[in-house]
Amino acid sequence: MAAAEKQPVAITWAGPLNGALSGLLTWIDQRFPLMSLWRDHLAEYYAPKNFNFWYYFGSLAMFVLVLQIVTGIFLTMHYKPDAAQAFASVEYIMRDVPAGWLIRYLHSTGASFFFIVVYLHMFRGLMYGSYRKPRELVWIIGMAIYLCLMAEAFFGYLLPWGQMSYWGAQVIVNLFDAIPWVGPTLAIWIRGDYVVADATLNRFFAFHVIAIPLLLLALVAAHIMALHEVGSNNPDGVEIKKVKDPKTGHPLDGIPFHPYYTVKDTLGVVVFLIVFGVILFFMPEFGGYFLEYNNFIPADPLKTPPHIAPVWYFTPFYSILRATTEDFMIYLALGVAAYVVLIWRTVADLRVRTAAAAVGAVLIFFMKGPEGLALDPKVWGVALMGVGTLIYFLLPWLDRSPVKSIRYKGPITKTALALFVVSFFVLGYLGTLSVTEGRTLAAQVFTFIYFAFFLLMPWYTRADKTRPEPERVTW
């Protein structure tokens, strides 16, 4: 019945195919919601008209996802997930497979660019409060995508079986060793062996080409469905659905995604490809950041490289891990204590105060408690690194500002965001370098700033002086 009610498809161009095409579309539409999908997600999905530069990166992330999947399929045709053959098979692709080098560089450059566009996409969300009500689930699903992406990159990086592939995986899997009681067993279970070996390579390959991509695709679909349910945010952080044309019922400040944003995003893709092309064709290693020099040496389980660094997109978190030294624990404990005091003095609810004090006491006990009971700093390093990636999930509830967009937020919030960006970059840079005393100190200071941005957000966003949001979007 529902199908019968559907309007015939309006084809706006004339020609001999007109009748046949419209007939075909009607035939499909009576069996599959093709036109309603088209309308809901493209032709009649109303997006704010004032999207700026920062709004290109969502569609670009989708573009890179497709690029990675397509190039990945072709790489899989020649790659051998076998410790004895993996390295040589990659070189075979680079040398003997027609255009193999192009496919491989597209994939390796694409991996780094995936993170570049996703980080910019996330930063856009941070700036304009895209995680705020009613978009909490869009944000949470997005963060799940980010975690999957990290897993995907981590598993994929082992596959070329170079020295950095091998030792990077060794270092990261060994982190699980640090988990009290179950750690060592868990690490062996993950590797399938006592060291990273053929079994590890095989299972990482399975995760990289099947498990995680499936999850990624499903999550991306959910991300877009959730977004289209609530509608896109915009640089002003005001809801365009509040002001609608009384005749059509469409938001006055909205424009149909297709054709407006499809043509705009096409321009974005072309500009992206120009930047991407410059790196791919003229500097595919990108100074050792996209393809690490050491990774041109086949994996050697008996030869540990003097300096092991993960690829650049993991280095902020790697820095946090390395910053957590024995000396750092006292400051960490003091930080927890100060945070409990802050909650105790500013929150009226006695249950919250008691809970905070209890959690704080437990944390401090295991950080600086009696010898033998306090956990190894390495455990705390792993925990901090984990919290550093997961804390983004809480943003919708940490931000208490009356306005969404940075445009109308006050000087404290703007400074906090700027400091956060600086700390992310500094931690990232430090993570690529070897450790010195000064660098560790810097990493510790910026680790504090990194976490303060999130943990103090409920206070500074509320205390900050905001400007009133406009009724309608501005340019």
Next chain:
Amino acid sequence: MLACLLLTAPLVAVAAEGVKLDRLPADVSPHDAISLQRGAHVYVNYCLGCHSAAYMRYERLRDFGLTESQIRDNLIFTGAKVGDLMKIAMDPKESKEWFGAPPPDLTLIARSRASGAGSGADWLYSYLRGFYRDPSRPTGWNNTVFPNVAMPHVLWQLQGEQVLRTEVRAIPRGSKGEVEKHELQRLVLEKPGSMSAAEYDRMVADLVNFLVYMGEPSRQFRIELGIYVLMFLGVMFVFAYLLKKEYWKDVH
């Protein structure tokens, strides 16, 4: 003659954080087929005995103008076919016993030796010119770029024998005649080889040119293709920009 050699001999400051690398001369071009052919010739004569290039096929040497028969007649000393990979017969277990470490495969050496200090080519160019006599080493050789390297100086008959001399130089600092003492280590050619220093440097440069090529044979094509792709994208940008402008002219 000797004075001239001293002047051209590279100055190396061996410090804790590593050596300053000499740059590969700028006139060494990946388009120079003669240089690449010479480099390949040196490689198969002096390197391939111990160092495989196991991801590289002999036939790929056609990239810089060699014919299949030229490759077969001049560059293959084993029973290998032109389509075969450039492997070696040495057993890595045995070579490990002989040298302490099996000689590494060199297909990708120019890529893996790149670092913050310089490109892989710079490293190789400095390394192959950095051998000096050191009686304390089992091979009798040491290297300024790769201290205590396991490899003896294979090209010594060509280059001759260098020694490492330490000189203390007083550099005036400030106005009151203060001096700062600098320890400089300098490679000095003691016994000339069959080549002059300039000839040897040129030969090493050609070999490095070949090693860079071998690290990524598709590099030249990659760069050429990149120029066309970017030109195409430039045209596409104009159309995409105009299309966007046309559609958006009514959005205010």
